[in-house]
Amino acid sequence: MDVKTLCLGALTERDLTGYEIKQHFEEAYSHFFVAGYGSIYPALADLTRRGLVCCTSVPQEKRPDKKVYSLTKTGRDALIAELMATPPRHKVRSEFLVLMVFAHLLPPEKVAEIAEAMVAQWDALLTSIDQCMSEDQGCFSPGMRFAIGYGKTVVGAARSYVDDNKEQLIATIQEETASDEAAD
């Protein structure tokens, strides 16, 4: 599964431009999938070439044309086939946790700064998840609600864990730093 699949998925709800698909990624999918213009536009071009979406140029006043994409029947079938064939994976790559693992090699103030920055990032993410949830006027799919609930729960748990345990970690490495210096 790649960005193409997500583009097809986004188009099941309604027709969208590439730009709007990017927004969609940032709003609704941000806590579990990221994609930038550099992936989305080439994906859309490829999907058009393969007939899975079709593209209509809509002239606009005072703006260049926009390209509105819509899902074809073939595209819908391809999406379902792709979903049926996708094994459920969930990958995390956390440079933050790597930094924490080697916290004892860093100045304690730096560790505190890193932990606070991470908590702030998660707070921002939680705010955007809440906002997303409040925009649901019965129009979200049940799965979308499930994913939003997941985000609130799991990102919330991560945020709290770090917030609750960072002081302890910093205190421990501070002790170690002190005893290392005494040993010199």
Place this chain on the structure above:
Amino acid sequence: MDVKTLCLGALTERDLTGYEIKQHFEEAYSHFFVAGYGSIYPALADLTRRGLVCCTSVPQEKRPDKKVYSLTKTGRDALIAELMATPPRHKVRSEFLVLMVFAHLLPPEKVAEIAEAMVAQWDALLTSIDQCMSEDQGCFSPGMRFAIGYGKTVVGAARSYVDDNKEQLIATIQEETASDEAAD
């Protein structure tokens, strides 16, 4: 930050072979960083060339030589510089949640199967985290303990959320499927 940094990090504890580094990734880092031989061996070769690690061939009985890597002073400094310069990121890419978002396009039994498979994967991960924790004879860094605690908490929360909410999701899409068919 890339696989190279993690290799340097692993070598702060003790000298290791490429094979052992891979084990290390699977045991201690599995819930937040993945790397295979195809990344580790080239990384080690590059680090050796740049003088950040040094490599000793150890002849073995009844086995080919193994290459034991150790961190040089330069390597240690480079690791710390790299850590200091790394902004704390935490990226999730969940094909599982994508599948859930589009659950209404799939047969309910398939959705159940996917959710159960994910829960089973997380159970396996939790088991390996627990095993890792039980192997700590006071030899882990405080940061490693922090990361393990994080894993237990957050993976546990994910597992529970999915286990507690999957029935509800499946029930909802079953209703929808039924009313869609009635409409036909």
Place this chain on the structure above:
DNA sequence: CTCAGCATGTAATGCGTTACATGATTGA
């Protein structure tokens, strides 16, 4: 006899990230 574990690597391919490139409008 077969499978799992130890042990090291290469090569191709695919994918995403990042930076680059453009340009009009609107609100502060």
Place this chain on the structure above:
DNA sequence: TCAATCATGTAACGCATTACATGCTGAG
């Protein structure tokens, strides 16, 4: 006037995944 928003794309680079390639040992 400056930044943000709308809007679309290309190109280079880096990185990881995957498959391939090899070969011995010990346990069951």
